[in-house]
Amino acid sequence: MAKIAVVAGDGIGTEVVAQALKVLRVILPDVETTDYDLGAARYHRTGEVLPDSVLEELRGHDAILLGAVGDPSVPPGVLERGLLLKLRFDFDQYVNLRPSRLWPGTTSPLAGVKPGEIDLVVVREGTEGLYVGAGGNLHPGTPAEVATEESLNTRHGVERVIRDAFARAAKRERRKVTLVHKTNVLTHAGGLWARTFNAVKAEFPDIETEYQHVDAAAMFLVSNPQRYDVVVTDNLFGDILTDIAAAVTGGIGLAASGSINPERAFPSMFEPVHGSAPDIAGKGIADPSAAVLSTALLLDHLGNPDAAAKVTAAVGAEVAARTPGSALSTEAIGDRLAAAVA
Amino acid sequence: MAKIAVVAGDGIGTEVVAQALKVLRVILPDVETTDYDLGAARYHRTGEVLPDSVLEELRGHDAILLGAVGDPSVPPGVLERGLLLKLRFDFDQYVNLRPSRLWPGTTSPLAGVKPGEIDLVVVREGTEGLYVGAGGNLHPGTPAEVATEESLNTRHGVERVIRDAFARAAKRERRKVTLVHKTNVLTHAGGLWARTFNAVKAEFPDIETEYQHVDAAAMFLVSNPQRYDVVVTDNLFGDILTDIAAAVTGGIGLAASGSINPERAFPSMFEPVHGSAPDIAGKGIADPSAAVLSTALLLDHLGNPDAAAKVTAAVGAEVAARTPGSALSTEAIGDRLAAAVA
Ligand SMILES: CC(C)[C@H](C(=O)O)[C@@H](O)C(=O)O
Ligand SMILES: CC(C)[C@H](C(=O)O)[C@@H](O)C(=O)O
Numbered sequence: 114m115a116k117i118a119v120v121a122g123d124g125i126g127t128e129v130v131a132q133a134l135k136v137l138r139v140i141l142p143d144v145e146t147t148d149y150d151l152g153a154a155r156y157h158r159t160g161e162v163l164p165d166s167v168l169e170e171l172r173g174h175d176a177i178l179l180g181a182v183g184d185p186s187v188p189p190g191v192l193e194r195g196l197l198l199k200l201r202f203d204f205d206q207y208v209n210l211r212p213s214r215l216w217p218g219t220t221s222p223l224a225g226v227k228p229g230e231i232d233l234v235v236v237r238e239g240t241e242g243l244y245v246g247a248g249g250n251l252h253p254g255t256p257a258e259v260a261t262e263e264s265l266n267t268r269h270g271v272e273r274v275i276r277d278a279f280a281r282a283a284k285r286e287r288r289k290v291t292l293v294h295k296t297n298v299l300t301h302a303g304g305l306w307a308r309t310f311n312a313v314k315a316e317f318p319d320i321e322t323e324y325q326h327v328d329a330a331a332m333f334l335v336s337n338p339q340r341y342d343v344v345v346t347d348n349l350f351g352d353i354l355t356d357i358a359a360a361v362t363g364g365i366g367l368a369a370s371g372s373i374n375p376e377r378a379f380p381s382m383f384e385p386v387h388g389s390a391p392d393i394a395g396k397g398i399a400d401p402s403a404a405v406l407s408t409a410l411l412l413d414h415l416g417n418p419d420a421a422a423k424v425t426a427a428v429g430a431e432v433a434a435r436t437p438g439s440a441l442s443t444e445a446i447g448d449r450l451a452a453a454v455a
Numbered sequence: 456m457a458k459i460a461v462v463a464g465d466g467i468g469t470e471v472v473a474q475a476l477k478v479l480r481v482i483l484p485d486v487e488t489t490d491y492d493l494g495a496a497r498y499h500r501t502g503e504v505l506p507d508s509v510l511e512e513l514r515g516h517d518a519i520l521l522g523a524v525g526d527p528s529v530p531p532g533v534l535e536r537g538l539l540l541k542l543r544f545d546f547d548q549y550v551n552l553r554p555s556r557l558w559p560g561t562t563s564p565l566a567g568v569k570p571g572e573i574d575l576v577v578v579r580e581g582t583e584g585l586y587v588g589a590g591g592n593l594h595p596g597t598p599a600e601v602a603t604e605e606s607l608n609t610r611h612g613v614e615r616v617i618r619d620a621f622a623r624a625a626k627r628e629r630r631k632v633t634l635v636h637k638t639n640v641l642t643h644a645g646g647l648w649a650r651t652f653n654a655v656k657a658e659f660p661d662i663e664t665e666y667q668h669v670d671a672a673a674m675f676l677v678s679n680p681q682r683y684d685v686v687v688t689d690n691l692f693g694d695i696l697t698d699i700a701a702a703v704t705g706g707i708g709l710a711a712s713g714s715i716n717p718e719r720a721f722p723s724m725f726e727p728v729h730g731s732a733p734d735i736a737g738k739g740i741a742d743p744s745a746a747v748l749s750t751a752l753l754l755d756h757l758g759n760p761d762a763a764a765k766v767t768a769a770v771g772a773e774v775a776a777r778t779p780g781s782a783l784s785t786e787a788i789g790d791r792l793a794a795a796v797a
Pocket of ligand 1: 193194197198352639640670
């Protein structure tokens with residue numbers, strides 16, 4: 114019986130998570146969920162971001178389903194560093210998994226790119242790089258101020274995420290892994306990534322590989338996204354590239370993500386890539402599809418690949434069946450998806 | 456009489472620079488040029504990247520016109536760190552200027568975006584951030600390896616490039632500056648950038664401003680590039696965003712750049728964004744337009760805005776007059792442009 118911690122969060126987070134849970138309960142009837150009140154609303158009410166006691170409770174779950182946290186009223190970094198990144202780091206969620214597909218029924222902003230043509234997954238490192246928070250400000254607020262950010266990368270951290278990317282590629286049809294970094298400028302970290310990539314690649318002789326600088330990859334994601342299968346990259350590059358991948362597949366409405374500890378030593382976290390969208394919150398018009406697709410990633414991670422495939426297929430079919438111009442409500446989409454997986 | 460150092464470089468670099476010089480000599484007949492043999496070919500022949508004596512000679516020029524340097528046979532970083540970045544840093548070229556326009560006659564890969572609709576310029580910081588090369592490898596080649604890269608940012612460096620961006624925006628029609636950073640994760644450097652941006656913005660009350668995280672900006676450059684006028688950002692983000700901007704305006708065929716020291720205390724350097732393209736080198740089919748547009752940036756920097764405008768207009772007209780399917784040779788395009796500015 115899977116134990117899921119639910120962090121619905123702020124804005125449309127609560128709305129989309131309600132639908133994701135509706136679908137999850139149909140496909141996994143004995144799932145046990147516990148709600149955790151975290152995010153901007155709680156921060157404003159109590160000043161708390163992630164109390165230690167809550168962190169410990171979360172640790173006892175098999176996975177976390179998160180809607181969205183954040184609000185413009187919270188200073189930048191408070192919830193990101195204090196909640197989202199804290200969970201990624203404390204729970205060693207080193208595989209940040211972000212699939213991008215151009216679904217039938219959706220339109221790419223790219224001319225002439227047809228549904229089905231884009232089907233890639235970015236395996237973004239989740240626990241290292243510039244995200245470690247190693248930096249400071251010397252002489253802050255003066256003309257002499259110096260601000261630093263340090264990117265920390267270990268062979269341990271780089272190797273495990275690259276190996277994960279190869280293992281995922283081995284299960285896909287095209288069996289190709291693209292390493293993205295900036296080895297020509299970031300020679301120290303880039304050297305580690307490139308050497309480690311070459312070492313792991315030797316273990317997977319039947320996987321096709323390529324290397325691209327991050328600027329070139331950003332360009333190719335626009336000019337030829339069809340070329341990618343599995344992309345493995347560092348934390349910051351992955352942040353940027355996955356948003357480009359989301360953009361060329363029609364936006365973040367269908368972008369799912371998982372912050373995964375593949376060994377299940379800690380709970381993994383699944384969330385739509387979109388934010389709390391205060392502008393449309395409370396209107397019942399948010400698309401819950403990305404949250405539902407994130408739930409499919411959760412199911413797959415917990416060892417239910419068939420259930421995951423069923424949920425993913427249901428979203429695909431629902432999106433394909435949409436009538437342009439007549440938008441369904443958040444709840445109506447959730448109902449359709451729940452019925453489809455029943 | 457302007458003294459220009461010419462680094463034609465490798466591959467198509469030599470071909471496009473020949474045409475750029477042809478145009479430059481028509482519009483600035485008394486220009487004095489000196490060729491410098493630098494790049495992959497020289498590195499292979501002599502082992503030298505940038506001898507001190509050459510660096511000193513370059514220093515005596517008003518500007519540098521560069522074609523492209525590099526070849527897959529050179530290890531990553533050698534020419535980048537040893538030549539391109541060395542010049543940017545030693546000559547304090549802190550404004551890395553990259554305009555992107557969707558020219559009449561060109562096609563964006565974005566559906567429904569029409570020529571004239573995209574017209575933005577990225578002011579990328581050129582002397583700080585992750586490009587400073589402050590990093591290392593501890594226990595290299597062992598399972599215990601740690602690789603670091605440090606981003607160094609000073610109030611001095613951030614303020615001058617932000618002020619430059621505002622000054623450029625003040626001369627443009629839309630008068631808008633977008634700051635791009637990642638303040639929610641890179642809180643130390645992001646804090647410095649955001650505070651400095653707000654301070655400088657107070658000096659330009661009639662300029663519209665906005666802030667975006669780099670991942671959001673990468674997405675908007677695909678979904679709505681029309682929204683940008685002047686974008687100011689750090690060295691690495693600028694590297695990535697300018698390639699996206701090039702992609703949505705039809706590729707790097709027309710992407711020009713300047714690495715500029717606005718005070719002219721040191722020579723500034725102008726180069727097409729494209730590389731040496733070994734695959735098409737020697738065939739006479741490379742498009743010299745980006746090199747010619749870079750020459751226009753050079754003219755503008757040296758105080759010849761009218762000549763710059765004339766060269767830019769000539770490229771615009773030539774591109775608009777192209778017949779789809781019948782590509783002109785490198786030389787034929789150069790001839791047309793030279794005739795147009797005569
Ligand atoms: C909110 C922020 C910390 C986060 C990140 O930068 O990783 C977000 O952009 C994402 O991609 O999940
Ligand atoms: C070649 C490389 C050092 C350079 C950079 O990263 O700045 C290039 O990508 C550019 O954008 O000019």
